[in-house]
Amino acid sequence: MKIFSKRVLSFVCTSLLVLSSCKKYEDLKKISSTAWNPNLAVPLAHAIFDVYDILAATDSSDLIIIDPNSGEIGLIYSSEIGSFGSTEIVDLGNIVENISINTINLNIPTTPALFGTINSSNPQIIQLNTANGVEVHKVLFKTGTLNLHFESSVQQNLDVTITFPSLLDANGNQIVRTINAIYSGTVPQVADLQIELTGLSGDFTLSNTTFNQMEIDVETTITGTGQPVFGAETFNFNVTSSNFSFENVIGYFGQQNVAQQADSVLIKIFQNATDGVFELQNPKIDFFIDNSFGFPVDIQLNNLKSINVNTNQIVPLGLNNNIINVNPSTGFGQSANTNFQLNTSNTTNLSAVISPTPKYFFYEIDATANPQGNTGIPNFIEDDSKFTLRAEVNMPLDGFAYGFTISDTVDFEFNQNTDLIESIMFRLIADNGFPVQLGTQLRAVDANGNTVFTIFDMPENVVEPAPVNANGIVSASRQKITDINLNDVQINQLKDVKKLIIYGEASTTESQNGVYVKFFDYYKFGLKVAMQVQGSTSF
C-alpha cells in the first residue's frame, strides 16, 4: 500500500473520532428567548348599507318614503293622539223618577166597602238626565237596568200593567210588565220590578216631538175586596236606573270640547345632534284625522313649535290657518278621513322651524264638536267612536346641512390580555355613495370621565362626500381609507376605558356653498373594517 499508508488512514480515523468525542455542545446552553413578532392583517367586517339601514335601522316605526316616480326619499317622524272617549262625550246620566197616582186617577170612589171592578189608564213621562247639554233621541242600550218599586195603600186587589212604548226589544215589541197584588189584610202592598235594558232600543223623542223623555203607560184594574176606600190612599212607583251604557246614541251632542291635548314628534335624525344647520327645500307637517264620530269637529292647532333641547332654542311655527275642519262619519261603523298639511305655502317659517336641528316638534290641539251648532242633522256616536290625529313631520331629503354635529356615548369594557400585542391598526374603508361627509373623533374616558386617550386630535374625515350634479343627484361614489392606530401604551390603557364618546360632524356635499343635494333610494354606503396587529412575544 504505497499511496495511502495504513498509518495515515488510521490517523485520519482516530482524529475524526477524537474530534467527535471532544465536540462540546456548549452552544446549546446559550440559547435564549427568541423574539417573535408576527404581523397579522385580517378583515373584520363588511357591509353595504342603503338608506333604510342608515336612516331607519334604530327604530322600525320610522318611515322612509320614496317618490315612486323619482326614487327620491324623505323621512317621516310621527306621533298620534286621540279624542276623549265616547262616554265622556255622551253621558246618559241616571233616571230618578217618582210616579204617584191618586184614587181619583185610579177611578175609585170613596166608599165604606168597595166591590166590583174598576179600570184606569195613567200615562207618565220619565226624564233622561244627560250631561253637557246632550240631547238624546235614540239609544241602543249596551247595558243598564230600570228598577221599579211599587207601593200602594189601597186595600183592594190590584192588577197593574206597565207598558214602555219607548222601549223596544230586538223584535220591535214594546216592553210590558204586570203586577198582581191580592189584598191580604195589610198595607202597603209592595212589589219590585227590574227591566234589563241590554239590547233594548229606546226612543226618547215622544214621537219626534222632544228629546230625553220616555213614556210609561200604567193601566190598573182594581177589584173590590169589600174594604173601604178613604180617598187618601197612595199608589206610587219609584223608577231608577243603574249601569247605563250604550251601543250607540242618536241626538244632538252640543258644542262640547271633544279633545284637548298636547304632543310632540321626536325627530330622531336629530336625536344625537348637538349643533348644525339643516335646511330642507320643502318640509311638511301632515295631520291625518280619522273620525268615527257622527258629528263635525273643528280642531284648532295651537302652540306649534320646534324645540332644540341642547340649545333650548324654540322656534314657533307661524300659521295662516290653524283650524282643521274634520269631516263626520257617514254612518255607524264608518269613519271619515280628513287630511291637513302645513307646508312652506301655508306657513310663514316652516323651513326655519326645521333648520336648528330640533329634537322635537311640539303641538297642541283643541277640538270642538258641532262647530256650527245644531244644524238639524242628527249626531250619532257609538261606544267605540273616537277620532285620532296623527301628526307627521315629513322631511323630503332635498336640501343641505353643515356643522351637523352628533355625539354619542357608549359603554366600553375590555379585559383581555394585551401583553402579546405591540400595536393595532384598524382600517376603515368607506365607499360612500351619499352626498354626505362625516368627520369623527373618539374620546376614551375612564370611570370618572377623565380622558384616557383620544383617536384623532381633530375630527378626521372618515367619509368623503359623493359629488353631485346640478340637480343635486350623486354622480359618483367616493372612497376614503382611514387608519386608526393604537400604540402599546394605548392598548394597555384599554382596560381603564369605561366609555367611548364618539363625536361626529356631518355636512352635505358643498353645503357651505348652499348646494342642495337630494337623497335617492339607490344610494349605497359600503363599509369595510380591517385590522392589522403587530404581535410581540418570545419563545
Place this chain on the structure above:
Amino acid sequence: MSKIKITFVLISLFSSMCVFSQKNFTLYNMKSTPQAISVNPSFMPKAKLYISLPIGMVDFGVTNSAFSFNTLFKKRADDSLAIDAKGVIEGLKPLNYFSVETNNELFGLGIKFKGLYLSFNTTLKSRFNFVYPKDLIQFAFEGNGKNFLDKRVSLDGLSINLNTYVEYAFGATKEINDKLTVGGRLKIISGLANISTKKTELGIYTDPTTFALTIDGSAEINSSNSLFFALDTNNSATSNNFPNTVKSSLFKFVNKGVGIDLGGTYKLNDKLAVNASIIDLGSISWKSNVSNLKTNDINYTFDGIDLNQFLNDTTAKPLGRLTDTLVKVFDYEQNTTKYSTSLNTKIYLGANYNFTKSVNAGALLFNEFIGGKYRAGFSLSMNTMLKRWLVASMSYTMYNGSFSNIGLGLSMNAGPVQFYILSDNVLSFINPLNARNAHLCGGISIAIKGRNKKAGEKATETEIKVQ
C-alpha cells in the same frame, strides 16, 4: 430552558443533522459486504454463506434540507443564541423537506456456489417525508401583514408522505464470465402503512387594502392503515383494533407490492470496472383501511363578518355562520378506493479504479425519483483493505446542494462474525450543529468465507479488487 424550548432545540438538532438519507454512497463501495447487494445486486459477496438476524443491517438516516443548527440560530451581542428567522427564511428554497428513513434487515440468507450467489432478505423499510414550502415558514415567522400583503402565501407542494412496508427479496448474482457479473432481486412486498400526498395546491392571498383573505387551491391525500386519517365508519380502523389490522396487513399481504432490483458490473480491464443498478422499481397497492381525502377546488375570499346579516337578524351568530361557510368551502370527499404508490426508485452508476491490489477509487452517480421529482448525487470514494479482516472506505459526496459530506465505512471480520459500520456523513457526528444530514448504517452478521481454490487458503486481500 422550558420544556417547549428543550423540545424545540432537540427537534432542531435532530432535523439539522440530516440531509440525504439512505443513499448509501459508502455502502455502494464496500462491495464485499453481503449487504452491498441492497444497492447493486450484481455485487458478489466474499462470503460463501451469509446469515443475518435482526441486527444484520440497521440503516438510519435523517434529513433536513433547509438549515442546520448553526444556521437556525444567530449569536447576539451578549453571546446568547436566538433563532435567526431572517437568515433561515433567506436560506430556504421554495420547497424544503425533512425526511427520516430506516431500513432494518429482519432476516438474511445468502449462499454462493459455482459463481452463483443466491440470497433471501426480509427487510422492514420505512420512510417519512415532510415537504414544507418556504412561504409556510415565512408566514409562521412574519404573519401575513408584512411581506405577504398583495402576495400569495404559496403552500403548493406542502406534503406529508409515509411509506412503511416489509419486503421479501429473492436475489441471484451470477458471474457470467470474467468480465461481467449481473444480479437481480425480486421483491414481494407487504405494505404496512402509507400516507401519500397526491396533490397540494394551497395559497392564501391578502389584499393589501382591505386585508381580505383569499384561499385557493385543493388537496388530495391517500392513506392506508394510518390512524390519523382513518375513516370513522364501521369499516374503518379504530384505535382499538388498529394494531391488529396492521399486523393482519403484514402477514396476509393485504397491501401487495412487487419490486425489482437489477444490477450489473463489467470489468473493462484489470484496473477499471463499471457498474450500474436500478433499485426499487415497483409499486404497492394499498387496500386495507384506506381513507382517501380530496378537497373541493377552493376559491374563497373572507372579507369579514357580514354586518348586514348581523344587523338584520339580531339573533344571528356571525361566527356560527362563518363556521358554516368555512365547512362548506373546505368540504371534502372521502372514499376507501384502493390506490397504488410507486417505490422510490434509485439508479446508481459507478466506476472503480484499482490503484493497487488492496486500494481502489470509486466514482458514483446517484439518481432518485421522489414524487416525480429527480434528485441526483455524486460521490468519490477511496476503498482499501487494511487487513484481511478490516476493510475501510472513505467518500466525499455532493448531494442536493450539500457539499460537505464525508463518508466513512469500516467492515471487520472476526472469524465468521462480520461487523460493519458506515456513514455517508461522519461530519454530522463530529460537528452536528453544522450538519443538515446524518446517516448511520451498521450490523453484525455471520459471513463464512470459503477457501481460495487456487491457493487453498482463506481469502486474501486480493479479493478486494475490482469485482
